[in-house]
Amino acid sequence: MSSRPGCRLKPIRALRLLLSSLPAVMLLTACLAKEAQALPSMLRVQIFEMSKDLAEVDIDGPCELLSPISKDFGRSSRMNVINRKGKLAVTFISSHKPPRSHDRMARASKGSGDAPSLINAERFILAASSRDGVGITVGRNHRRYRGRLVFTAINKGMRITNEVSGRDYVMSVVGSEAPPHCPSEALKAFAVLSLMIVDRKPDGDTIGDSTKEQCYKGADYATPEVERAVSSMFKKRLYWNGSLIRPYFHSTCAGGTSDGVSIFGNDAKGLDYLKHVKCTYCTQSPFWKKKTSNISAVKLKQILASQTVPLIDERDQTGRPVSLVLSGDRHISGYEAWIKIGRSQGWDLVPGTRYDIAAPDGQGSIKITSSGAGHGVGLCQWGAVGLARLGKSADDILTFYFPKTKLK
Ligand SMILES: [Zn+2]
Known part of the structure; x- marks a missing residue:
């Protein structure tokens, strides 16, 4: 993550960063209508x-x-x-x-x-x-x-x-999610998004500690740097047109984030701050480079409930599939197909939503090539680290990935 050798994230840790972005989608869609509230006193x-x-x-x-x-x-x-x-x-x-x-x-x-x-x-x-x-x-x-x-x-x-307490939970989550030696302005940006997710939880809510929710590894991860970052952002939230935004984030965009509607469809309709931004600040991520995985045609067809090998028929401006054609001329969104593959085979097979599906070879094996990690909407975590290293503030980072928003 840094230009200094030794500060790069190990792939496994980077994968955790990727996974951390998955539940954000699922959690947020369920609770978006709620207004801002204080952090839960206890989770x-x-x-x-x-x-x-x-x-x-x-x-x-x-x-x-x-x-x-x-x-x-x-x-x-x-x-x-x-x-x-x-x-x-x-x-x-x-x-x-x-x-x-x-x-x-x-x-x-x-x-x-x-x-x-x-x-x-x-x-x-x-x-x-x-x-x-x-x-x-x-x-x-x-x-x-x-x-x-x-x-x-x-x-x-x-x-x-x-x-x-909600506060101690956020402190640990920000530290557990962040790469080691994460610059403080990136920590602050992560803190705002994490606070916005936790704000919406009811008092006494029961949650898990894995990446299905947010990664929570206890008090050792609430380092003094993390505590300073969270404290400095404790009352700040990101707004668009006077309303709180949906704090989407992902590990690595590998060149650019996607419009919300390209990935989440109507769920993100009208959310003008979930817009494509070009990002080349995440080049230090192990997911910047393309990854190729193999899966059997039989398995892939089974996962997507299709008699035929899926064909990508529409992509967005960043190359992420918007729609795939299945047998019977049925369609599935690129994001939904990606979720199904990830849930069935684990998230390291196709880490990012920018992927290609090749035709099966003679042995019935299919190559899937992908770049980036996570859904590709909103804040790119590796990019945030890159921007912070260039001297950008948390405010700069958040408003870069969520255009037209205001931190207040
Ligand atoms: Zn990026």
């Missing part, structure tokens, strides 16, 4: 929602057990939580042991080591005793969370819900 975030096997976690302090009994745990306290026959058994881990020992199964069968269970309950609640948050270790991942943590036994594992 319930299901953390580690994508972890398939949440059967055992470790906790480190400082924290306070609120339910079913009250107890204070100091900073050096470490506990193990395991689902044992439908109940969560919490035991202290002795301080000389690493947080995650290799004798997990032995511990489980013996009752998590030598200490008796502190509690054995279907549900318990912890609260962070400081702004550093409570530490949670799942496998090799260690993260810290502010607010309260509700642990609930489900099946053979557990669900962990972090009850966190």
Whole structure:
């Protein structure tokens, strides 16, 4: 992302940036009519929602057990939580042991080591005793969370819900979504869009922590730089004709963003700020270059419910398909086809909405070539980083990608 070697985003992280732009579309269309409101005082975030096997976690302090009994745990306290026959058994881990020992199964069968269970309950609640948050270790991942943590036994594992203030949530999301060494003006631009998404959530809303929503990785990502950026933009929002805009963003436009109507059709009709802008500020993105993937013709036809290989029959001025023809002369929008392929095959097969579908080869394999990452409407995240590096302000960046809007 920067011209300095070593500051480039790794593809996996860049892919996360891409994915972060997907849910924005889905979330926003549902809640656009709502007016601006204060950030929710509390959100319930299901953390580690994508972890398939949440059967055992470790906790480190400082924290306070609120339910079913009250107890204070100091900073050096470490506990193990395991689902044992439908109940969560919490035991202290002795301080000389690493947080995650290799004798997990032995511990489980013996009752998590030598200490008796502190509690054995279907549900318990912890609260962070400081702004550093409570530490949670799942496998090799260690993260810290502010607010309260509700642990609930489900099946053979557990669900962990972090009850966190809207403000702390936004701080973490901006830091979790941003590339490392992200310039502060780009962070500020991301903060405005994130605040606008979170504004619309009702108090106590339950959401996930993955890119299906916005990426949320806890307190460690709310760095001092991120906190400064969010605080400076806390009361600023982006308006067009006196109304709040739909804060669409994506990872990489790879040459230009698209008109909203080219991608979202009538959903974006009349939104004059969702207009094509030429962008060559995202060249440092790994998605700037074209990517070619293979898929079998049979699979592609199955995904799009077509007897024939889809043909692109209309493109917008940036080369993104607007419409594809399927069997029976049916049509599907380029965006809808892209969503179907992504949901079925994962988003790295066709990362961006600017794509080409070749004719099948002799083996029935089809090459799909794409450039960019994400839907291609609104703010280009890599471009925002590029513009910030050229000295542009958050205001400049936002009004560049959302023409005719005002930050106020
Ligand atoms: Zn761009």
